[in-house]
Amino acid sequence: MLDGMSLEQLIKRGEIVEGMTFNQKVWALCAQVPAGSVTTYGDIAQALGCNGARAVGNALNRNPYAPEVPCHRVVGSDGRLTGFAGGLPAKEALLRAEGVEVRNGRASLASRHHFAPVRVRLSA
DNA sequence: TATTTGACAAATC
DNA sequence: TGATTTGCCAAAT
Numbered sequence: 001m002l003d004g005m006s007l008e009q010l011i012k013r014g015e016i017v018e019g020m021t022f023n024q025k026v027w028a029l030c031a032q033v034p035a036g037s038v039t040t041y042g043d044i045a046q047a048l049g050c051n052g053a054r055a056v057g058n059a060l061n062r063n064p065y066a067p068e069v070p071c072h073r074v075v076g077s078d079g080r081l082t083g084f085a086g087g088l089p090a091k092e093a094l095l096r097a098e099g100v101e102v103r104n105g106r107a108s109l110a111s112r113h114h115f116a117p118v119r120v121r122l123s124a
Numbered sequence: 125t126a127t128t129t130g131a132c133a134a135a136t137c
Numbered sequence: 138t139g140a141t142t143t144g145c146c147a148a149a150t
Binding site: 040041042045051052053054055056057058059060061071074075076077078081082083084085088091 | 129131132
């Protein structure tokens with residue numbers, strides 16, 4: 001299973017495979033967002049075919065693969081940072097370091113990332 | 125098995 | 138603008 005690659009490795013590479021839990025898919029999608037870009041909780045939820053933005057937030061809150069899985073690039077639908085396990089100031093600093101504009105606790109959505117439709121790899 | 129818990133979001137006022 | 142309300146959903150209790 002998993003092509004001999006560890007689940008952790010797949011997630012960090014942003015690859016989604018059948019059998020992954022919702023949270024694992026969230027982490028994998030998050031890993032697809034490049035530095036300098038941002039995405040929203042809602043966008044990730046949609047990419048997974050649901051409107052559970054809150055569930056996405058929960059998953060990221062417990063992200064066990066930080067900082068390889070850059071959950072700081074996920075912001076609210078209006079650009080507000082909304083939350084970060086390491087504290088909002090840290091999230092803001094990370095985003096700025098990557099070139100994302102942050103004003104008044106709000107990130108610019110200009111570099112919003114566009115997810116490709118989730119294609120679950122056929123087993124074996 | 126049922127309830128509670130959030131790093132959400134859109135609509136309404 | 139901001140505050141409130143309601144719908145959403147997987148996980149953890």
